[in-house]
Amino acid sequence: MKEVIVLIGNYGSGKTELALNFAFQAANEGKKVELLDLDMVNTYFRLTDRGNLIKMKEIRLVSPNFVHSSVETLSLPAEVASAFALDWDTVIFDVGGDPAGATALGRYHEDFAALPEGSLKVLNVVNTRRPMAGTPDKLLSLMEGMERHSRQKVTGFINNTNLARMASADDLRDGYEIIAEASRRSGVPVLYTSGRPDLLAEFMAEERDPRFVGAPMPIETYMHRDWETFTREGL
Amino acid sequence: MALTLMKGSEAIAEAAIRAGCRYFFGYPITPQTEIPEYMSERMPEIGGCFLQAESEVGAINMVYGAAGTGERVLTSSSSPGVSLKQEGISYIAGAQLPCVIMNVMRGGPGLGSIQAGQGDYFQATKGGGHGDYHLVVFAPASVQESIDIMSVAFDTADKYQCPVMVVADGMICQMMEPVVLPEMKEYKVDLEKKPWAANGHGFSKPAGRSIINSMYITTEALSEHNEKLQAIYREIEANEVRFEAYNMENAEIIVTAFGTVARIAKSAIDDLKEEGVNIGMIRPITLWPFPYKELHDAAMAPGVKAVLDVELNAGQMLEDVKLAINGDKPVDFFGHYGSQMPTPEEIKEKLLSMREVL
Structure with missing residues (x-):
């Protein structure tokens, strides 16, 4: 059965990072993978920035029209239909942050609805170190907005709490508390906890309610947004 | 201290709020649109005012009006938008109103690019608008310094009753860094300290104004006004150099x-x-x-x-x-x-x- 993963979440929560990690993991297992860059809001730091790397892994990448042309008004490409029409093992949608970004998904709600039962995962990527996601209230109100605009229901949280180059296991611990509360209130399970392998191992070694931890997902960092990468590669 | 992972543009907006800014007027333009976007979310939370103007020209004139009441006011734009604001900036300088103007510089001239630029140095420092005036211009080099500068910018604007510009670029505004934010500052207009502020009740103080403008019809009055401005600029030159x-x-x-x-x-x-x-x-x-x-x-x-x-x-x-x-x-x-x-x-x-x- 085709597996369709939709990643939504606040700006800077790590959606693109996770999209790459999910895709590379699937490709390494020999699966046929398609990645869709559906961020129609933010011009910078997008999946297509890693286009060469994605193609090297023999993953199909779909990008908005006019991407990387310094044009700010992107438009959805017709090729998005290939996600539903063609025979992939894994399809991953990387959507823009916040409700405005999630709007891009709404147009495909009939296609999503036609997918076989159990093949769609809509994952809300959360980094509680980001300003608009630091409390259960903020998280839930953001999630409600994204659900409404995308015409989808979130099926699981990903705790991806980090402080970029200053990340520590404490970030995951704090994220756990806030997301657990949001999960209790909304009934949406936590499906993954993700982070740098060493930090994740430290976090996973401790006793916690597994309902709010989910599967551990060690990730490699491809999308640097820090100063050092900027000076090398620019925006 | 608690660290937050912030994009430069979000950090600048939050720092302005924490420096007491409760009025923001702006218009979207890449690469600074996250500043108005963040303001549109945050201002209602704290009882402030976010208003997306019909244009950059509209926004800067709203700044003029709000600043006239003594409140802390911010507008932000990027190079082409800041060019549009120049007439209003000159009027604000002429009317001696404090405010902060953010320019997230991009490549120019003209429409240019949406990547980082520094081509607005002349415009910012030599007076992009008409008349003999200066802006105090701050140029932070990191997300954290942008945060720290916002409160200095508002204080400087108030101290000298003049518009202050902060210039950054697409790099500072788009990159994300862990930062420390200052405590929230509640700002109340003190009419003792800002006797010039228009409060809607006529001449409330001896020095008060009920009309704020930059018009001095006679040559004597205009000359006297300019002398006053120049004296303030000399004082700024003597006291406010930072490097x-x-x-x-x-x-x-x-x-x-x-x-x-x-x-x-x-x-x-x-x-x-x-x-x-x-x-x-x-x-x-x-x-x-x-x-x-x-x-x-x-x-x-x-x-x-x-x-x-x-x-x-x-x-x-x-x-x-x-x-x-x-x-x-x-x-x-x-x-x-x-x-x-x-x-x-x-x-x-x-x-x-x-x-x-x-």
Whole structure:
């Protein structure tokens, strides 16, 4: 059965990072993978920035029209239909942050609805170190907005709490508390906890309610947004 | 202290709020649209006002109106949008109103690009609008410094009753760094301290104004008004110069640079230090008032052979650097335009090539 993963979440929560990690993991297992860059809001730091790397892994990448042309008004490409029409093992949608970004998904709600039962995962990527996601209230109100605009229901949280180059296991611990509360209130399970392998191992070694931890997902960092990468590669 | 992972634009907006800003008027333009976007979310939460104007011209005139009440007001835009605001900025300077204007510079001229730029140095420091006026211009070089500068910018605007500009670029606004935010400051207009503020009740104080404008019809009145403004500018020049001196001990060459380019130059300087070559840097934090005397003094230190100005433009601050050095040492320039960010390697190479002939 085709597996369709939709990643939504606040700006800077790590959606693109996770999209790459999910895709590379699937490709390494020999699966046929398609990645869709559906961020129609933010011009910078997008999946297509890693286009060469994605193609090297023999993953199909779909990008908005006019991407990387310094044009700010992107438009959805017709090729998005290939996600539903063609025979992939894994399809991953990387959507823009916040409700405005999630709007891009709404147009495909009939296609999503036609997918076989159990093949769609809509994952809300959360980094509680980001300003608009630091409390259960903020998280839930953001999630409600994204659900409404995308015409989808979130099926699981990903705790991806980090402080970029200053990340520590404490970030995951704090994220756990806030997301657990949001999960209790909304009934949406936590499906993954993700982070740098060493930090994740430290976090996973401790006793916690597994309902709010989910599967551990060690990730490699491809999308640097820090100063050092900027000076090398620019925006 | 609690660290938050913030994009430069979000950090600037939050820092303004924490400095007491409760009024924001703006219009979207890349790469600063996250500032109004963040404000649209945050201002209603704290009882402030976010308003997306019909244009940049509308926004700056709303700033004029709100600033006239003594409140702390911010607008932000990027290069082409800041050009549109120039008439309003001149009026605000003429009417002696405090406010902060953010320019997230991009590549120009014209529509240019949406990548980082520094081509608005002349516009910011030499008066982009008409008439004899100055803006105090701050140029932060990191997300954290942008945060710290926002409260200084509002305080400076209030102290001298003048518009203040903060210039950043697409790099500072789009990158994400862990930062520390200051405590929230509640700002209440104190009519004792701002007797000029219009409060809707006529002349409430002896010095009060019920009409705020920048019109002085007779030549005598206009001349007197300008004299007053110039006296304030001299006071700002005497008191508000800010700069960072980096690695100045035994420096052979002094680099001058501002904003993100200074941060890149710093990487080059650090690399060269490891190779046994000492290069210093004077980084103006205020572009106006410019640290003329401080730069000249630094360049006169024994051992300093030359000055290299590095910018992401065709050499605009270079003119001020040359004025500061006044022919006493050779001044060279390295820059890119068209938003092509100089790399630490290129700056290193330039410095090493200069060193060979000095």
